[in-house]
Amino acid sequence: MxxxxxxxxxxxxxxxxxxxxxxxxxxxxxxxxxxxxxxxxAFSVGNYQAFLGQPANVRVLFQTIEMSIVATALCVLFGYPTAYVIAASPKRLRTALLVFVVIPYLTSLLVRTYAWIVILGDRGLINNALLNFGLISNPLPLLYSRFAVYIGMVHIMLPMMILPLVSVMVGIDRSLVAAARSMGARPLVAFWRVFFPLTLPGLRSGTLLIFVLCLGFYITPAALGGLRDAMLSTFIAAQVASSFNLAQIAASSFVLLSVAAIVLSLFGLDLSGKQKGTERPRRTSPRWPSSFAALKRCFIQLATSHRANRWAAHLYQPGRNDSRWNFAGAIFVASVMFYLLAPSVVVIIMSFSSGAFLEFPPSGFSLQWYRxxxxxxxxxxxxxxxxxxxxxxxxxxxxxxxxxxxxxxxxxxxxxxxxxxxxxxxxxxxxxxxxxxxxxxxxxxxxxxxxxxxxxxxxxxxxxxxxxxxxxxxxxxxxxxxxxxxxxxxxxxxxxxxxxxxxxxxxxxxxxxxxxxxxxxxxxxxxxxxxxxxxxxxxxxxxxxxxxxxxxxxxxxxxxxxxxxxxxxxxxxxxxxxxxxxxxxxxxxxx
CATH class of the missing domain: 1.10.3720.10 (MetI-like)
Incomplete structure (x- = not known):
């Protein structure tokens, strides 16, 4: 009481x-x-059996998981290097780059999806450019394809990968990498053994967030994809619009929800503060045939002296910045920023078109669509x-x-x-x-x-x-x-x-x-x-x-x-x- x-x-x-x-x-x-x-x-699993008993439903389910995995992997592939370069940039440049990442993140999802429709369409920017240069005779079927869906999904989700990674990378003490370099480690080894493990919390959070959100994508696949690119959310929305059979809709919804729950329970719900898999398994050497084992020992002996000499030569030497890598990183980040910002710029320019339909570049400028x-x-x-x-x-x-x-x-x-x-x-x-x-x-x-x-x-x-x-x-x-x-x-x-x-x-x-x-x-x-x-x-x-x-x-x-x-x-x-x-x-x- x-x-x-x-x-x-x-x-x-x-x-x-x-x-x-x-x-x-x-x-x-x-x-x-x-x-x-x-x-x-009554408590039965008949609705789930009915869902899983139809091959078309199972195909849509696995297609949803596949598309979510691919989109998440592409976000990691492009987001991690971008976040690394942003975190390593001077403070003012880093702030500007983060603003360029946040602006598309705050932009309406419908606007970003619509931007790719006008870019990838038959009369879009890409097809018009290829036709004007004489590289193609007919417009390419870029829109309403799996390719278009991936472009739209990655464009929407990429800022959610970059921002958590940058927040983690900025807090990492770079002297740890410098210490590894001074002990003779090559740049790639120092990155892989020292820097990368420290970024795993941000990488894990961004990956889980993007994968779970991609599972529930509805607008982008429906607008950019074709009939063969339907995801389970689109399938559920079609059930709602057609029959509204609540039992079937509920079963389909919880099949989708169970996938997200399984992923979160395996990787995202550990509240103890310890990450799974942090303990390294003990390495066990494979059982080689005797001839291969002898050849392996020979190569190890030959390489030992070379590694020792190289390690002694680089010992206590500070890491040097490679201008080629810096230039490559700048080009990569500039390309990612162009990918994030260009669609919105294209829409703004096309909105001032004076023609009867949208075109890029506009044949003339007018405020007719604003009026x-x-x-x-x-x-x-x-x-x-x-x-x-x-x-x-x-x-x-x-x-x-x-x-x-x-x-x-x-x-x-x-x-x-x-x-x-x-x-x-x-x-x-x-x-x-x-x-x-x-x-x-x-x-x-x-x-x-x-x-x-x-x-x-x-x-x-x-x-x-x-x-x-x-x-x-x-x-x-x-x-x-x-x-x-x-x-x-x-x-x-x-x-x-x-x-x-x-x-x-x-x-x-x-x-x-x-x-x-x-x-x-x-x-x-x-x-x-x-x-x-x-x-x-x-x-x-x-x-x-x-x-x-x-x-x-x-x-x-x-x-x-x-x-x-x-x-x-x-x-x-x-x-x-x-x-x-x-x-x-x-x-x-x-x-």
Whole structure:
């Protein structure tokens, strides 16, 4: 009884509003969806047997896993060298390169997908260039192919690989590599034996995140791929649109979810702080035939003296920078930045075309498509609806998420980890599964087809972003400042208003921005819970991409490309203006 009496005073109670929204909108519906998949209360696996009994379903499942693995491997292949060069760059250059990576990351997913449609299409940039140079006589079938899907998926996911790796690489002491070089290790050996193992946490996090998100990809494969490139999310969306057999949809959803859960349980849910596989297995020599063993010993003896002389020659010699490798790294990073930024630039240029259709380069420049956007009520009403919903989601998720982050920051580690994982479920589960569960949750409370329902549906993901960002800010917060303020007879509310909030305000503003972006770019959940009565700007763009390809969408996309620049400027100005406030706060609190 005393435990329940003191519960309202415990910090974890601050997470109750966030957990309540999550439980009503997503938690209970996902449990209901699982029970439906097993035919509760009879409890059978007939729906799963029916799914796995059809070869077409199994082929789509394995195709989804294959495409996710390939996209993840390509992100590692291009992301790791890019992050390495960025981390090794001077501070100002590193900041500029990170901005170039963050801008496409914050750009709307629909805009980036649409950019590749206009680049890879029959009248796109690549085919027009090849036709003008006379290299081909007919347009190449680049669009609606597996090739186009991989280009789009890697373009969207690559920043998620680069950013975690850079954050880890910047914190590595480069003197460790220099010490290995001074002991005679070649550059590649020093990198492989010293630097690479230290980057494994960031590589592991980025790989897991990208693979799980690729499993739930829906927009990009549906827009860029053909019928043979369908992923399981597309298959589930087709089931929702055609029959809405809840048992079959639930089974398909949990088959997809089980793949993500298996991968996370094997590699991503180790909370002990120890990485699996850190202990090296004892090496065992293979059993060679006697003749090969003698030949092996001969080569070892011949090479021993050479290795000893080379090791002595390089011993205690500082590592030298190879200009060729530096030049190659600069070219590689420039190519990656071009790949990330060029599609948006192409869309901006094409939006000023004066022709009747989009072309690059434009035959003339005109503002006709911008006039078409502002003169068409269907576009402006959709944009205003998205702004209203985005602002409501940002306010709700910022308030609830900040309370949850503050309460979890003051909770013991085991409970904090469990509750944080629950809050992050909507942004780690495949989006189509979250959309179906959210639809069921809002259907129970009668909010389908309402702005309130869409706000709640978007907020379950936006709260996760706010919790992550504010928690990262609180991790560097010195709680002795609050204790000092309270020792001067400041109450809890006054301490929070005068000490805590000014110091964590940059994190709160960052969480607000990400919450708004998450809502403003949401398509999959909105398509289910809007009930055909509310049209947001992303839904309007998605319908246009799928059916009409109205050139007006180029003007919309070009305006959305500029939003990340405004977000970054707002975050920077908030951080810059908060510096004097933080200094005054720190100076006013006795140490």
């Amino acid at each position: 005393k435990t329940f009496q003191h519960f309202p005073r415990t910090p974890v109670c601050l997470a109750v509003p966030a957990l309540t929204i999550l439980l009503v909108v997503f938690g209970m519906p996902i449990v209901r969806l699982f029970l439906t998949s097993v035919n509760a209360p 078409s956007f502002f003169g068409d009520p269907s576009w402006t009403d959709a944009a205003w609806t998205s702004v209203q919903i985005g602002v409501a989601v940002a306010l709700l998720s910022t308030f609830v998420g900040t309370l949850a982050a503050y309460g979890l920051n003051r909770t013991f580690a085991r409970l904090r980890s469990s509750l944080t994982m629950m809050i992050l479920m909507p942004i780690t589960f495949p989006s189509i599964v979250v959309a179906i569960a959210t639809y069921l949750g809002l259907l129970n409370v009668g909010l389908i087809g309402s702005k309130t329902g869409i706000v709640l549906a978007h907020s379950i993901g936006a709260i996760g972003y706010v919790v992550v960002i504010v928690s990262a800010t609180l991790a560097n917060f010195d709680r002795r400042l609050e204790q000092a303020a309270m020792s001067m007879r400041a109450g809890p509310l006054q301490t929070a208003r005068r000490v805590t909030l000014p110091l964590i305000m940059p994190g709160i503003i960052g969480g607000t921005v990400f919450a708004f972006i998450h809502s403003f770019d949401e398509v999959v959940i909105s398509s289910l819970v809007s009930g055909f009565s509310i049209r947001t700007l992303p839904l309007k763009m998605w319908e246009n991409i799928r059916h009409a390809i109205d050139p007006t969408i180029a003007a919309v996309a070009s305006m959305l490309v500029l939003l990340p620049v405004l977000w970054l400027f707002a975050i920077y100005m908030t951080w810059w203006r908060s510096r004097p406030e933080r200094q005054r706060t720190l100076a006013s609190v006795p140490t």
